[in-house]
Amino acid sequence: MIKINNLSKKIRRKRILNNINAELKGITGILGPNGAGKTTLMKIIASVEKGDGDTEIIYKKKNDNEVKIGFLPQNFHIYPNLTVMNVLKLLSTLQEMYDEAHLERLLNQLALTEYRNEKMKNLSGGTLQRVGIAQALLNKPDYLIIDEPTTGLDINECIKLRTTLLSISREVDIIISSHIPEDITSICNHLIVIEQGGKIFEGGLKEIIEKSNGLTYETVVHQSEISELNRIGSILKVGQLSDNKLKVRIVTKTPLLDGSFKEVKPDFLSGYVSLLKGEK
Ligand SMILES: Nc1ncnc2c1ncn2[C@@H]1O[C@H](COP(=O)(O)OP(=O)(O)O)[C@@H](O)[C@H]1O
Ligand SMILES: [Mg+2]
Known part of the structure; x- marks a missing residue:
């Protein structure tokens, strides 16, 4: 579980997020219209950006090991001329965690085996997102944070992505943001709704109905x-x-x-x- 206390963020004097308190547990969905602040919130949860002043984020864990986070940013476009396998090898080597068996397992789990020698620039949107998830899982994280992964995907790619996320949710806590209600209803059991930088709902799917x-x-x-x-x-x-x-x-x-x-x-x-x- 991740506990967020007093999370606020201003960028150039503009208030982007306003005093958010929330608990992220199970498969948590962060739902809100475009411009609500989802991407900013996800970056702060993933520790890519810092919250202001009193912001506190507590990552709870079953054991005392260091908490590891995997992050798929909203716009994932890297190394267009490298193959899928070489990108994953490169990224794991850079993180000093190259593990051939783990890489093979990820390719298999994310239905990427047949694309291993494909260049990144030739992948469809859905396949690219699955590579994005694979790179986020290279460090065997406790939390997988995925920012608006279905944007621009066609319906079949969306369904494939959701199914993939459901299957990996057995191994890692997932936090997913979206502006599309179906992304959330199909996989999440806990929901946070944000609008104009503020939390307007937290609870289960039934409560929102x-x-x-x-x-x-x-x-x-x-x-x-x-x-x-x-x-x-x-x-x-x-x-x-x-x-x-x-x-x-x-x-x-x-x-x-x-x-x-x-x-x-x-x-x-x-x-x-x-x-x-x-x-x-
Ligand atoms: N670096 C930035 N500089 C100025 N404004 C920003 C910056 N990042 C985000 N914003 C603004 O903050 C608001 C929330 O953005 P964002 O977190 O990307 O929302 P969402 O992901 O929900 O669409 C938007 O109004 C956006 O224009
Ligand atoms: Mg966004």
Whole structure:
């Protein structure tokens, strides 16, 4: 478990993160819109950057050995002309932990065996991210910190990455950030939501769903009425019906009372959106 106390960060007088207190345990997801401060937070947790003043980060461990952290930054592009195997050999040699058997195991675990002689510049986005995870696991870390790994990946690559992370989560605690709810719901059991540099939620997935209890509705409207709906709530999903009619799923505190709104079961997305909009 990692405990964060009073984490704040200003960059050039601009407040980026504001007094965050949190516990990262199991597979923790850090979810928030673009610009919320996820990358800055991940760098501080990974000790790549320092927090301001009173910031305290406590890395709890089962034994007394030094805590080791593996980090995959958001923009991982290195050594375009080297092969996957040579990059991993180079990085492990630089860290003085070259271990042939461990390298082979990582290639296997991350489905990279067939790409070992491929140059980095020729890899697809998903494969590149798996190499990024392999390099983060070279030092056999206690914590694996991965910043927005699914950005720019197609749906199959996303699913493959999530499955890979689930399988390695048996060996290492994972902290993953994303702006995509599915990344979090598919693998995390603990969730932190940040918005504009502040923590607005910490807890389990169920608790976030409950945030939109009694606020989630479905209704059918004509296409011309959609902008009006936008004014009364946050639209989650739109489906085309025939005759220019749309089936709309919406989170709102002020549903129309003319019988056209049907309350439906909330889900993660409705909970997350109502949390962001403050419709609690
Ligand atoms: N080095 C920096 N200098 C100035 N502003 C920064 C710097 N790094 C991040 N920011 C600002 O801090 C905010 C949070 O950025 P970031 O941590 O990258 O958010 P996220 O990863 O959630 O998109 C953004 O408004 C961004 O413009
Ligand atoms: Mg980011």
